[in-house]
Amino acid sequence: MFVYLAKRLGAGVVLLVATVSIVFVMLSLSGANVARTILGGNATEDQVQAKMAELGLDQPIPVQFQQWVLGALRGDLGTSYLTQQEVADAVMQRAGVTLSIVLISIVVSGLLAVVLGVTAAVKRGWVDRLLQVVAVFGTALPGFWVALVLITVFAVTLRWFPATGYVRPDQDLLGWASSLMLPVAAISIAGISGAAMQLRSAMIDLGHREYVRTLRSRAIPPRRLLLIHLLRNAAPAALTVLSLQFVGMLSGAVVVEEIFALPGIGRLAVSSTASGDIPMVMGVVTLMVTMVVIVNLLLDLANAWLNPKVKTR
Amino acid sequence: MNAPTTELLLTRRQHKDSALHRLLRNPLAVISAVIVLVIALLVVFADLFTSISPTATDLSNALQGPSLAHPLGTDEIGRDIWSRLLHGGRLTLAGAALVLAISLVVGGASGLLAGYFAGPIDTVSSWAASLMMALPALVVLLALRAVVGPSILIIMAVFGLLISPMIHQLVRSTVRDVAAEPFVEAAKVSGLSDARILGRHLLRAVRAPLIIQAMMVAGMAVGVQAALNFLGLGSGTVTWGGMLADSFALVYTAPQLMLWPALFLGLMTASLIVLGNALRDALDPRGAPPRVRGRRALLAEVHDTGHGGSLEEVGDEAFLDVRNLTVEYPDPHGGALAVVRGVSLSVREGEVVGLVGESGSGKSQIAFSIAGLLPEVARISGGSIRFRGQQLVGLSRRQARRVLTDGIAYVPQDPIPNLDPSFTIGFQLTEPLRVVRGFSRAAARERAIELLGAVRINDPEKVMRSYPHEISGGMAQRVLIAGALSMDPVLLIADEPTTALDVTVQAEVLDLLRSLQQTRGLAMLLVTHDLGVAADICDRVVVLHQGAVVEAGQIDEVYAAPRAEYTRGLLASTLAEADPREAYESPEGKVVRDA
Amino acid sequence: MSGQRRMKSGAVAIVAATLMLSGCAGQTGTGAETETLTIANPSALPGFDPATVTSGSLDQYLQPVYDTLIRRTADLELVPMLATEWNYDDSLTTLTLELRDEVSFTDGVAFNAEAVVENLLRTRDANGPQASSLASVEAVTAVDDDTVEIALSAPDPGLLVALSGTVGTIVSPGALDSDTLATTPVGSGPYVLDAANTLAGDTYTYTANPDYWDPDLALYDTIVIKTLEDVTARMNAIRSGQIQATMVEIPQIAEAESSGLNVHTQLLNFTGLVIFDREGAVVPALGDVRVRQAVNYAIDGEALLSTLREGRGVATSQLFGEDSEAFVADLDGAYPYDPERAEELLAAAGYAEGFEVTLPDFSVIFGESLFAAVTEQLQAVGIRVTLEALPIPDMIGKTMSGGYAIALNSNYQGTAWQSVAQYVLPEAAFNPFHSSDDEVASLLEAIRTSTDADQAAAFQSLNEHLVEEAWIAPFFREDGVYLSDDSVTVALQPQAQVPSIYNFSPAK
Numbered sequence A: 001m002f003v004y005l006a007k008r009l010g011a012g013v014v015l016l017v018a019t020v021s022i023v024f025v026m027l028s029l030s031g032a033n034v035a036r037t038i039l040g041g042n043a044t045e046d047q048v049q050a051k052m053a054e055l056g057l058d059q060p061i062p063v064q065f066q067q068w069v070l071g072a073l074r075g076d077l078g079t080s081y082l083t084q085q086e087v088a089d090a091v092m093q094r095a096g097v098t099l100s101i102v103l104i105s106i107v108v109s110g111l112l113a114v115v116l117g118v119t120a121a122v123k124r125g126w127v128d129r130l131l132q133v134v135a136v137f138g139t140a141l142p143g144f145w146v147a148l149v150l151i152t153v154f155a156v157t158l159r160w161f162p163a164t165g166y167v168r169p170d171q172d173l174l175g176w177a178s179s180l181m182l183p184v185a186a187i188s189i190a191g192i193s194g195a196a197m198q199l200r201s202a203m204i205d206l207g208h209r210e211y212v213r214t215l216r217s218r219a220i221p222p223r224r225l226l227l228i229h230l231l232r233n234a235a236p237a238a239l240t241v242l243s244l245q246f247v248g249m250l251s252g253a254v255v256v257e258e259i260f261a262l263p264g265i266g267r268l269a270v271s272s273t274a275s276g277d278i279p280m281v282m283g284v285v286t287l288m289v290t291m292v293v294i295v296n297l298l299l300d301l302a303n304a305w306l307n308p309k310v311k312t313r
Numbered sequence B: 001m002n003a004p005t006t007e008l009l010l011t012r013r014q015h016k017d018s019a020l021h022r023l024l025r026n027p028l029a030v031i032s033a034v035i036v037l038v039i040a041l042l043v044v045f046a047d048l049f050t051s052i053s054p055t056a057t058d059l060s061n062a063l064q065g066p067s068l069a070h071p072l073g074t075d076e077i078g079r080d081i082w083s084r085l086l087h088g089g090r091l092t093l094a095g096a097a098l099v100l101a102i103s104l105v106v107g108g109a110s111g112l113l114a115g116y117f118a119g120p121i122d123t124v125s126s127w128a129a130s131l132m133m134a135l136p137a138l139v140v141l142l143a144l145r146a147v148v149g150p151s152i153l154i155i156m157a158v159f160g161l162l163i164s165p166m167i168h169q170l171v172r173s174t175v176r177d178v179a180a181e182p183f184v185e186a187a188k189v190s191g192l193s194d195a196r197i198l199g200r201h202l203l204r205a206v207r208a209p210l211i212i213q214a215m216m217v218a219g220m221a222v223g224v225q226a227a228l229n230f231l232g233l234g235s236g237t238v239t240w241g242g243m244l245a246d247s248f249a250l251v252y253t254a255p256q257l258m259l260w261p262a263l264f265l266g267l268m269t270a271s272l273i274v275l276g277n278a279l280r281d282a283l284d285p286r287g288a289p290p291r292v293r294g295r296r297a298l299l300a301e302v303h304d305t306g307h308g309g310s311l312e313e314v315g316d317e318a319f320l321d322v323r324n325l326t327v328e329y330p331d332p333h334g335g336a337l338a339v340v341r342g343v344s345l346s347v348r349e350g351e352v353v354g355l356v357g358e359s360g361s362g363k364s365q366i367a368f369s370i371a372g373l374l375p376e377v378a379r380i381s382g383g384s385i386r387f388r389g390q391q392l393v394g395l396s397r398r399q400a401r402r403v404l405t406d407g408i409a410y411v412p413q414d415p416i417p418n419l420d421p422s423f424t425i426g427f428q429l430t431e432p433l434r435v436v437r438g439f440s441r442a443a444a445r446e447r448a449i450e451l452l453g454a455v456r457i458n459d460p461e462k463v464m465r466s467y468p469h470e471i472s473g474g475m476a477q478r479v480l481i482a483g484a485l486s487m488d489p490v491l492l493i494a495d496e497p498t499t500a501l502d503v504t505v506q507a508e509v510l511d512l513l514r515s516l517q518q519t520r521g522l523a524m525l526l527v528t529h530d531l532g533v534a535a536d537i538c539d540r541v542v543v544l545h546q547g548a549v550v551e552a553g554q555i556d557e558v559y560a561a562p563r564a565e566y567t568r569g570l571l572a573s574t575l576a577e578a579d580p581r582e583a584y585e586s587p588e589g590k591v592v593r594d595a
Numbered sequence C: 001m002s003g004q005r006r007m008k009s010g011a012v013a014i015v016a017a018t019l020m021l022s023g024c025a026g027q028t029g030t031g032a033e034t035e036t037l038t039i040a041n042p043s044a045l046p047g048f049d050p051a052t053v054t055s056g057s058l059d060q061y062l063q064p065v066y067d068t069l070i071r072r073t074a075d076l077e078l079v080p081m082l083a084t085e086w087n088y089d090d091s092l093t094t095l096t097l098e099l100r101d102e103v104s105f106t107d108g109v110a111f112n113a114e115a116v117v118e119n120l121l122r123t124r125d126a127n128g129p130q131a132s133s134l135a136s137v138e139a140v141t142a143v144d145d146d147t148v149e150i151a152l153s154a155p156d157p158g159l160l161v162a163l164s165g166t167v168g169t170i171v172s173p174g175a176l177d178s179d180t181l182a183t184t185p186v187g188s189g190p191y192v193l194d195a196a197n198t199l200a201g202d203t204y205t206y207t208a209n210p211d212y213w214d215p216d217l218a219l220y221d222t223i224v225i226k227t228l229e230d231v232t233a234r235m236n237a238i239r240s241g242q243i244q245a246t247m248v249e250i251p252q253i254a255e256a257e258s259s260g261l262n263v264h265t266q267l268l269n270f271t272g273l274v275i276f277d278r279e280g281a282v283v284p285a286l287g288d289v290r291v292r293q294a295v296n297y298a299i300d301g302e303a304l305l306s307t308l309r310e311g312r313g314v315a316t317s318q319l320f321g322e323d324s325e326a327f328v329a330d331l332d333g334a335y336p337y338d339p340e341r342a343e344e345l346l347a348a349a350g351y352a353e354g355f356e357v358t359l360p361d362f363s364v365i366f367g368e369s370l371f372a373a374v375t376e377q378l379q380a381v382g383i384r385v386t387l388e389a390l391p392i393p394d395m396i397g398k399t400m401s402g403g404y405a406i407a408l409n410s411n412y413q414g415t416a417w418q419s420v421a422q423y424v425l426p427e428a429a430f431n432p433f434h435s436s437d438d439e440v441a442s443l444l445e446a447i448r449t450s451t452d453a454d455q456a457a458a459f460q461s462l463n464e465h466l467v468e469e470a471w472i473a474p475f476f477r478e479d480g481v482y483l484s485d486d487s488v489t490v491a492l493q494p495q496a497q498v499p500s501i502y503n504f505s506p507a508k
Helices: A002-039 A045-055 A061-073 A087-123 A125-140 A143-157 A173-207 A210-217 A222-259 A265-275 A278-306 B003-014 B019-025 B027-044 B081-117 B119-134 B137-148 B152-179 B182-189 B194-230 B240-249 B256-283 B363-371 B397-405 B425-435 B441-454 B460-465 B473-485 B503-520 B531-537 B555-560 B565-576 C002-030 C056-062 C113-125 C159-163 C231-239 C250-258 C289-298 C301-308 C329-333 C339-348 C368-380 C392-400 C416-423 C438-448 C452-469
Strands: B318-330 B336-348 B352-356 B379-387 B408-411 B491-495 B523-528 B540-545 B548-554 C036-041 C070-072 C078-080 C083-088 C094-099 C137-144 C147-152 C191-193 C203-208 C222-227 C245-248 C262-275 C313-315 C355-360 C383-388 C406-412 C472-484 C488-490 C504-506
Touching: A002 A045, A002 A061, A002 A265, A002 A278, A002 B119, A002 B137, A002 C392, A045 C392, A061 A278, A087 A125, A087 A173, A087 A222, A087 A265, A087 A278, A125 A173, A125 B194, A125 B256, A143 A173, A143 A222, A143 B194, A143 B240, A143 C231, A173 A222, A210 A222, A210 B408, A210 B473, A222 A265, A222 A278, A222 B137, A265 A278, A265 B137, A278 B137, B019 B027, B019 B256, B027 B081, B027 B256, B081 B119, B081 B152, B081 B194, B081 B240, B081 B256, B119 B152, B137 B152, B137 B194, B152 B194, B194 B240, B194 B256, B240 B256, B240 C368, B318 B363, B318 B523, B336 B352, B336 B363, B336 B379, B336 B523, B336 B548, B352 B363, B352 B531, B363 B379, B363 B408, B363 B491, B363 B523, B397 B408, B408 B473, B425 B441, B425 B460, B425 B473, B441 B460, B441 B473, B473 B503, B491 B503, B503 B523, B503 B531, B523 B531, B531 B555, B540 B555, B540 B565, B548 B555, B548 B565, C036 C056, C036 C231, C036 C504, C070 C159, C078 C083, C094 C113, C113 C137, C113 C147, C231 C245, C231 C250, C245 C250, C250 C262, C250 C472, C262 C289, C289 C339, C289 C368, C289 C383, C289 C472, C301 C313, C301 C368, C301 C472, C329 C452, C355 C368, C355 C392, C355 C406, C368 C383, C368 C406, C416 C438, C416 C452, C438 C452, C472 C488
Parallel strands: B352 B523, B352 B540, B408 B491, B491 B523, C036 C222, C036 C245, C355 C383
Antiparallel strands: B318 B336, B318 B379, B540 B548, C070 C078, C083 C094, C094 C147, C137 C147, C191 C203, C203 C222, C245 C472, C262 C406, C262 C472, C313 C472, C488 C504
16 A cells, blocks of 8 residues: 555656756747846847847757756746746745636536436436537636636626636635635536536446446445445545646646736636746646646545555555 | 347447438538538638639728628728638638647547557656647747747637647547447457557447537637737738737728628637537437426336236236336337337246346346336337336336335345445445435444445455445445345346356355345345346346346246247357356355355 | 435535525625725736836826826826926937926935936837937936926937837836836835735726825825736626726727726727738838729728727828827828729739739638728728738747738827837838838938927928838727726827726726
């Protein structure tokens, strides 16, 4: 068990290093003109060259990377080229927003997906078909379109929820919940149907297992079969679906944060990528991949706990 | 054999009409296929359907409604919307096709190799897959776009790579499942090359789930393209996503601009997904939801047609009495396929009756019918089943459960898959006692340990704590027998209880069954394909062929002088492999070896 | 089945909780208090170090915390702020500023001449976007505690206006060299930054500075400026009552009017093709003035304006705006749309078959439809356009270093000198081939060394010369759009995309 987890942790670290290297190289190949962005349209080429030297961008990429890695190992993610903010500060300030959105969306879509997926698997018939139709549309409609419709209806017309912005929970808990309502809805709508469909097929598949028939021969009531045996056996599959959704929702958060003008790391990723603010993008990527690694590790733990074959190893 | 065999048989028959036929009978599939096809044709042959250039502007004709010259009107600088839609589809669909092609080739090939060869290939490729899955795709694409500029095709190619782990994992796990199946093993032994095994068997098994996944991927590709456009990272060339994103700027002044790209985008994606589902169902009808026939249809009508057609004389003392039983499965034409046809048999109190036949003879279906365990799609279309005088056919599920608790217990064929892998043996043994029979936790535990002792398990405490994967097949079968005994049955239905076990263990389990039967005075219906096994333990046999009874009688009579041609053949094949068994039998016919 | 029912009622509880939340949100969202001003700015502030601030619309973030030396009113008048008086010497190369007494920065440090010297020299010497505005400054000296002298290498007609903007922003000397200046501004402005309710790049909250020297400039208790870069987000925010005022674009006007918002417009932006390669170095054809004139005739500014900008503007052929000294009304019609004339001119110049030219594809910034329409119109007279799409900063860099002969540009119209400094001076950013001629040189000299009416006359002559030489092919001047709701009164700031913070007051 411990060996297993240590191995998974090691794999996570390697994953982090590999990802970060790839992204750094890609960014470095592109970010040559951040100096122009800093100086604005009126600056001369000489000014631009001087600024690049100032930022160390005239160094070869391996040297730049080495410096970044050495800094990161000391916990220093550097300073933003554009805003002179400490990257670690800026990223951590915004991580709460993205995590709020993604985690709440995971919980909401996870719960609803279980309810819908199980209902569809058990009832079949019209419930099943309705879910399939909804799933098709949930996948077919672009996420940003859904978000804009939600804003138009619930923020602009009904004024139930704010159209943009984020309220910190320590300032105003209800305001926080209210500011997250539409973004969470926008992300979840795409996620629920897909996850529900996967759960549905997992449940149907499990329903055909031989042990279910044997349990039925022991006169176990159907509801108990469903809630204890089938759900328990579907749990690993459901967890895997959710972990995949987590990664997907991180990407979804980029779009949603942009539309709702939420100060999360997704919006930070878009703006700093566009301006070539390499330290900031690296900070965002490091944080995102770390989150994914942690989530996967938690998933491994949960699976180890759920799966007797791993637990007893 | 067992239910899966019967289902396989069904599947095989259904394959006679092609997947295409099944697809064409599904109206949703036809509609979505037509939509996909029409849009694809419009897009590919755009120049045939419009002579206007998608980039030709006409400022004096901006934002016009539909007209003869412009069937869908014009946009904010007088470009023809119809032409832009058709030409815009090219890059959109080409991008989606590219994503699909790359993810299928990369993910498919690596998944196939990883699943089939396992070992280092599996380790490395799975690691690479998890690496790519961990990358936040949109952020990578943002960075990529900064490097390569607004080339949609390069970005889509990388997206295809990023998404290929979805395909990889699907293919890998399916292949691993299939590679473990006996026919692949057999193919290897028979000297087929790896490539041919991979090509023929594995690809066939993997194609159905793959199609669904592929359609999802195509849909995602279109969506990501639109999202990139929305974030201001599109290309200069017209695409549906670009048209949609641009239309948002004018959503108030010219909302109609949003309509057409949204419609084409939505229709195409939705149709692809629906088509994918339908295609999967057509290729693999087992996964398809059953045709709904209404709740009442599933409750079988009772046709008590008396003794007609029965080959067996039954006395009044028979407490299980099956008459003219017919079991049907739906076929894809909406008709029904009978797997049991007018079968009659009976079991007297304390009697052991063998139900003998080869795979697909319908013997397991009879066992399921009696125990109330038929799958939902199956239906008893005729005949009656009386247990201690009570009619079992037509009972609701709740009533049927009560009958089970009243004395019918079931022992399955393949022990390990018949135990829930997620719970300990102890939980599974005590569960019915607690839930169904109202035992306290402690009493249930005590009783379970007692039962494990009764099936000759030496260390019941340890077995109680074990999970199914930790015990042997023979042990598992004893556990299942103990589970059956926990119902305090008077009739035991044992469905090929020894087939999946090693030869030595087979004898032990048979011996156990016999002694339990004798000490507890159980009646038993033993389902087997093996006349030798039947001869060991049964008082009478009923021989089944293609869903109908061909012969019935006392075991020694049938064994000595089979009347039906079919029985003779069955007997000959049994004797050919029966020699080793003789070694375990004493002249009295009793098994002397013990556990 | 009771298990399922339990799940359903759980879902109902969640929905009920949501509705409760929504009720609360509705109440808190709409009750805007009159003493708080909440507005949205379309650009992200790099930080509170004025030397790093790039564009004019970012001054809105700085004005609450920093005072400038001179203030520019909504009537374009220059009025005292930290400087009470300013005078040039006769040669226009020495500017003397008299400074206000008894002003302190919020860290308690007193404002004096030394602070001005430090600020101006730092901005000039830091390699930042504002350095070029002080390029002509040779020395800044504190004559006494209340007097500063700025010595120039040559007369600089833009200096006074510059001192009323980012360049003239005065930071407390104590904070100037601290590492935290980007996030913790210390100035002498009417408000102080409330760091606890500020998230860089998203929301900036300012509270009134109780010790401020001019109560007339501090009309609110609190000012909140949100950064909303997306115009749809700004529109949604103001329509849903989250903000009281913001800048939008022409396509939003109809929506704003129908939602009962107050729409303020002023002619602001100039859009056109800047023909950089007036010597024909990259595209020889452009060396011929007839070809450049042909480009002017080829573009239908009226049609572009009416289709892409709802007709909200004026088609023009001149670079300068209506409220600048260089404006000549007649020049608006100098090159009407006349594709035949364009073809004749091309033929006369020996390019009857047209020529090829590559444009940087800034359609992500300026709109895909504008690029498509312009490309089409040029192609119609035989000028074959290739659009080159690179990452945006790369394209800007390539444009600035002479990589393109022509580029499409859209920019706000500032003072006449600001336009000259951007497009006409040999070292101007939008003059990458450093083109000039004798006439331009002598007119520039005249502008530098004169004032008032003489200077205006020189500006106008320069304008006429540039139109005649067809340095630029302007399409139109268009409206800038600013929205406000009924809780706020706002006066637009001419020549600026967003009003100064002083232009807002609570509605009565």
